[in-house]
Amino acid sequence: MPPEHQYSHPPEIPGEHRRRLVRALTALFGILSIGVCGLMWIEGWDFWRAFFFTLITVTTVGYGDEGISDAGERFAILLLVGGIGTASYTFALVVQTMVANQFAWKRRMHSRINKLDEHVIVCGFGRMGRTICEELVVTGKAFVVIEVDVAAATRALELGYAVVQGCATEDEVLKEAGIERATHMVCATDRESENIVATLSARQLRSDITIIARAERPEEIRKLRLAGATRTVAPFHLGGIEIANAITRPRVAEFLAASVRAESEVGLAEIAIGAESPLIGRTLADCGRTDASRISFVTLERAGEPPFTPPRGTMTLQAGDLLIVAGDPDQIRWMRDEANVHPSVQEHDPLDPDQFPAALPASVAHEVELDSAESTRQSAS
Structure with a gap:
């Protein structure tokens, strides 16, 4: 499973902001309800006319003289005094809550990324x-x-x-x-x-x-x-290379495509031999005859020497050696533990350029290099 700190959801509205917002919206709804009911009772209007007049009064829009009575005018004054203040406060609180929530989310995201x-x-x-x-x-x-x-x-x-x-x-x-x-x-x-x-x-x-x-x-x-x-x-x-491989060598292409998936029953991995590894001094054949019997050694890379592909079974492991192996994921994990690999090294890291050659046959990798070189020559000319 991925690490928990990788995830970062936007936080919910904080409790205090939520309570203030609910109170403000309730007060605004109460003002509108009082205005509608009051105008329906005083002026005898229907609901929609009373609601329209209340809304344009509270929002200070106004569409001219509505022809209301003296009692209606006095009621409208009270509605203006109470409604404008409540509406302004509610609007300001909504904006404040949105801004505060956005800043809280950014702070939380920044904190998670810093970890x-x-x-x-x-x-x-x-x-x-x-x-x-x-x-x-x-x-x-x-x-x-x-x-x-x-x-x-x-x-x-x-x-x-x-x-x-x-x-x-x-x-x-x-x-x-x-x-x-x-x-x-x-x-x-x-x-x-x-x-x-x-x-x-x-x-x-x-x-x-x-x-x-x-x-x-x-x-x-x-x-x-x-x-x-x-x-x-x-x-x-x-x-294009993968499609061509699927045509010319379908079984190989299918195997390679499956082996680089993390959930595959056959894995490809790179294993670095640490300075304290108990594998130092042992031959690859010895490793193959013990707990790593279900591992195939594809390549051994050693500083100052060309890669050994495939490595000989008589080769002795040294500190700093890098093995590219294929086999059962459980056995690969065992060997990685024995090699004292840092936990950050994954069984299969699709973004590590050092692992990519292991995902292709040597002939295909050679074709890629030739094609890349040809493309470079064409662009230079």
């Missing part, structure tokens, strides 16, 4: 942004949504997400979303210029944050890289 640490900032709550947030909820990764459109921000808020309403290109908005403590930032808007400027702004504020940016065109990829994006994702390009 987040090692979270993800998702810029844009369109179709892609919603999908990213849904997956993050399933994996239990805390996040904050930045959305400039009020309607889209409201939809995110209704789903219980932490939301900052504003433009991701502004430094103050990024700071409000907690960029100082975030691990990832995703630029998922459908506006090219906003993604580029947001990437540039985030990189200036945080040189070490991982930035994943959405790109629609090859030339946009180059600009985002220059702006500081750690990785660019072209949805249409990746979608």
